[in-house]
Amino acid sequence: MSRKLLFVVNVDWFFLSHRLPIALAAQQQGYQIHIATGLTDRLEELRRYGFVVHPLVLDRSSSGLGDAWRTMAELWHVFTDVKPDVVHLVTIKPVLLGGLIARLTAMPAVVVAISGLGFVFLARGGRAAVRRFLVGALYRLALGHPNVKVIFQNAGDLQIVTRLARLSASKTAMIRGSGVDLAGFAHLPLPGGVPVVVLAARLIADKGVLEFVNAARLLKQRGCNARFALVGTVDSANPSSFTDVEVSRWVGDGTVEWWGQRPDMPQVLAAARMVVLPSYREGLPKVLIEAASCGRAVVTTDVPGCRDAIDPGITGLLVPVRDFISLANAMESLIEDPALCQRMGDAGREFAVRTFDIRQVVHAHLQIYEELIGKSQGAGDSGRASRKGTL
Known part of the structure; x- marks a missing residue:
């Protein structure tokens, strides 16, 4: 059976603009691609690529507990139904809520993409400071999976989140951005006329x-x-x-x-x-x-x-x-x-x-998937061997 890779992203257009080449390359490597995401008008586009789509009711503007519980319940059902070999969490809400559910449902491997820390870390004032404290606590819980790799795009975010979540260096990776198609974005002469x-x-x-x-x-x-x-x-x-x-x-x-x-x-x-x-x-x-x-x-x-x-x-x-x-x-x-x-x-x-060559970015992600799957399979074999030895 093919291995399953589940992306969890806040909204469909962000996945298509920032993670599509990774998903297509993984698909070519034999992965079955699942995507749990909030939908706009891109559902049929996702399905045309052969991806299995799991709609989420994910309100990016809400910070209420009721919405968070609903999203976590949806993720629980998706995770337990799909049973992916790797869960790849992208954007802040999927990272925090999906990370918690990945631990509770004992997902074998988790990839977390920190693609910016969001307005919580930009806002000023007392309420913002309280929110940052709470988000820091959530990061520690969400990124505490035993077989996780957290991908950062810049050194500043790596330093902050590593401190907040108490991550070891072995659980982090630096990949500078989502990459660019060098052929699609070709070197162009400067245009004439008014700048x-x-x-x-x-x-x-x-x-x-x-x-x-x-x-x-x-x-x-x-x-x-x-x-x-x-x-x-x-x-x-x-x-x-x-x-x-x-x-x-x-x-x-x-x-x-x-x-x-x-x-x-x-x-x-x-x-x-x-x-x-x-x-x-x-x-x-x-x-x-x-x-x-x-x-x-x-x-x-x-x-x-x-x-x-x-x-x-x-x-x-x-x-x-x-x-x-x-x-x-x-x-x-x-x-x-x-x-x-x-x-x-x-x-x-x-x-x-x-x-920034997209081919380098895709290769780095595929290597991380293989590394984590290898660790999860090794842990499973070790557990079985340990139980066999006690019989």
């Missing part, structure tokens, strides 16, 4: 959207000849999301353009002079490694995840977080110096080839 500066992300405060808008407004006041484009949608399930009305107001006053959600990111990047992401914190942002692969200079913030996605001063520029004036100055320096943009973009492509 286009792109921020591609969900339109939430934590991505630095307001800083980008304020920087664009400042540069227009300075007479800078450039276009500034937001590529993405609002995310009503996220507490820091902007609204359609707010974004439309920015467009209406001429500060930015809004291109919406785009499935053709290589074409978006082909139109851009540079890519900007003034995020407050990330795992390792996919858009920045896609930008590097296409040969685009990057301006981003000096925070965990973002700083790990570039070679500072070589492939892009780092600016202080929440500082739109520094952001505007960095953007302006690249707008006015296309030769510097070209050099940074060329260096970015070389950096992507060395560091």
Whole structure:
């Protein structure tokens, strides 16, 4: 019988954008792929790949205990029905709740992907501090499985979670991001005409959207000849999301353009002079490694995840977080110096080839699956041998 690999992800589109190549490669290696996820409109797409889909009622915006209990009950049924050889937990709620259920149902092997620590670790104030304390306790419980590998995308997250969960080094791995298809995101010449500066992300405060808008407004006041484009949608399930009305107001006053959600990111990047992401914190942002692969200079913030996605001063520029004036100055320096943009973009492509090739990322995941399955089978054989010896 084929081995079963179960992904647990908060929403279907995130799985398709960030984990699909891993699932397809595992499928080619003989794994039967199961996905437990919240659904939008991507169910048939998942099924066309031959995956078995288990819908979850997973409200990303809720932090209530009632919703958590319901999700854990759903996961209990999925885990016990599927009986996977490996459970791969992705995004914060699946990691915390799925990790607990994986221990309670004695799953043989668990892979945990820490792809960013989320707004709990960004929020300020007393309530946020209490939440961080509680989340830290949950991490210790969720990541306490005896046969677990926790994958981190940057050293900052590794340090924090390792301390919170008291993880040993043997239970951690570093894989820098979700990888990029170097052929699909080909090295492109810089476009002519008026420079286009792109921020591609969900339109939430934590991505630095307001800083980008304020920087664009400042540069227009300075007479800078450039276009500034937001590529993405609002995310009503996220507490820091902007609204359609707010974004439309920015467009209406001429500060930015809004291109919406785009499935053709290589074409978006082909139109851009540079890519900007003034995020407050990330795992390792996919858009920045896609930008590097296409040969685009990057301006981003000096925070965990973002700083790990570039070679500072070589492939892009780092600016202080929440500082739109520094952001505007960095953007302006690249707008006015296309030769510097070209050099940074060329260096970015070389950096992507060395560091972010999707084939390396997929291979690393498949090795982890095999390692954990081997350990679980060895533990089972040892237990059987031990019981046989006592008869």
